[in-house]
Amino acid sequence: MTHRPFRPQIGDIKTAFALLTRLPVKARFERTAEATWAFPIVGAAVGLGVLFIALLGDWVGLGLGVSAVIAIVCGVIVTGALHEDGLADSADGLWGGWEPARRLAIMRDSHIGTYGVLALILAMTLRVSAFATVVNTMHLGAMVAAAVLSRAAMPFVMTLLPHARSDGLSVTTGRPTGKPVVLGAVIALGVSVVFGGFVPTVVAASVCAAVVWSVIKIAKAKIGGQTGDILGATQILCEISVLLVFSTL
Template sequence: MKARDFITDVMHSVAFLSRLPVPARFFQDADGVSMRRTARAFPAAGLLIALPAAFLVVMFTSFDASPQLTSWLAIALAALMTGALHEDGLADTADGFGGGRDKARMLEIMKDSRIGSYGTIAMVLSFALRATALGSLVETLPGKTAAAGLIAALVLSRALMVWHWQSLPAAKTSGIAAGAGQPGPGERNVALTIGGLLFILFTLHALPLLSIALVLAAAVLAALLFARLCERKIGGHTGDTIGASQQITEIVTLVALALTA
């Protein structure tokens, strides 16, 4: 793996997963740079996407701001960085799985840009659970340590979304995910390795190894169970379920960190 190619993949991942500006030079001579290859850099892109929210946590805790105010603003900023890309996927998936009677109807509902009752509940729960868990970390840990936990959750969840994408077939032949291709085992393994190592790096100073292992196990189990649900409901993945997998594993990771910290 060439360092230059990987840096290009990171920048393409940042452009795909967020609203952060990326220099145009990374898109010059981009022939051959496919989303299949770029997916291996999703966890590294997650690190860059998480930095503004992590900085907000450090800054607000230095002024002794309310933990709940700090956490809600940090989660809101993280969503702003992505244009609520993954939250939208979670909402569409919840509407489809909750309101559809069969695969065809579920996919039809998920394609609809309007958000229904199930999607609204899913988004409210997502923000509430993440903000509450992060607020617990802010309240019990130093600001820099809580910020590191947030980074760890955002990185790990983007590694597991690559696993979700690679482990399931496409549920339909059209759409962004189907058109982008599918990461192979090599790209999946790179993403999982980077995500796992970065997660350990950002949590090792705050948690014992056993706690780190338990948090990782909880996140992996959540990803596995959600993948099985997608397989049963629609026979594979869509762009919406990929986004939903990021949200679900981020929630579980933050909650598990709050319980073990």
Template sequence: MQFSDYIDDLARSTGFLSRLPMPARHFSGHDGSLSRAAGMFPATGLIIALCPGLAILILSAFEANAALTAILALSLLIGVTGALHEDGLADSADALGARGGREQMLEIMKDSRIGTYGVLALVISFALRVTALTIIISVIGGWSAFLICLAVGSASRTAMVWHWTVLTQARQDGVAASVGAPEDRARTLALISGAALFVLLVTLASGLVTALLGLALLAAAAGSWTSLVRSKLGGHTGDTIGATQQICETVCLATLALLL
């Protein structure tokens, strides 16, 4: 692959995972597949996390309240992604919370309406992330919180690739099926670069032990969620992939906050 191919993949993955505008030339003649571009998901996570991360830096420089800073940063993050992953979390919670079989769960995921389980999942996720980020900002300061924000943004999207490749498709007509499965090379690139970026950034922010423990808990969360989805649905959907990001981001931020 040439360097320009990596730039194209980065633009395509960023365009898919966020609402950030990307130059049209990167999509010219492209079939919409993410099979190769999935390898750049960790780098895309860095780009997406830059927006809330910079908000944390700026507000911390003015000694703004840590809780308010955390809420504003996460609100900005949701705006950048268009709540793409939150939608996946809510739909997955509604489906898996229902008392029905596999086909009923898949039908619930297609429903645009949100149910009780979806609302609760979103509230709990947002509350945990705000609380964890507030602790991180208060204990280690804005610069270190900025680095952790980048690390978690990258690693949680790395987990999406892992979930995506470990499971087969639960249905043939969903978003995940339409964009193709990640290639082996893309999966390897995502897993290695995502883990390396996480360890490097968290080590700079809070030390190597914290970084390794945080990575271990993130991997455990991704593994547990993937096992649950396999047992209930027999494969992934676009919603379960998005939910993977939310679950891993929440678990990772909470873990890092507890370790400080």
């Protein structure tokens, strides 16, 4: 069977928005794996929206802390808490079971456990604190950089790890080849440099690579591959890592 050469299409952007947000986008899903190159574009839109809401809240006198919370909550609503759900399920499953089949079963369970609750509390605390810091220091592009780099990281996990189960969102999306993954990374790096600067982008991208490597090693050891939950956890961990990098530079 011959594979068609990869060429990015405008429709891929709609597909990416349909996959990663709850916005009412009319999209086609014949090219879900190829559409991963457009994940950073979704990130840019979400990041700009979150940044605008935070600045608006601060402008009307709500203060940085409250504005950051409201902005991040709005971002979670737009994305349908897709990534947060993945983080919680991954924390519960990877550390709540003793063998791969049981871990996957826990990750599929809609109930949230102690590990998941703790992971969400820690993640939201770090996100709000780091976001408030970057806004306070006028490093306003950090949220956009974090949003695009973290969404460019997910396709690397999709490509480098096999599916851990035979069904689920990750299986439906498929495993992208190298070209859309690299194109997405190039787009993310370009956007991050524009909004956050060259040196912070290099450092943040390097940290994201370390996070992706760690996620791959842990997921492979514990469940033998990746799932949609693992991808969601990757996004959250990379986003927090980038925000922390920008808040310290």
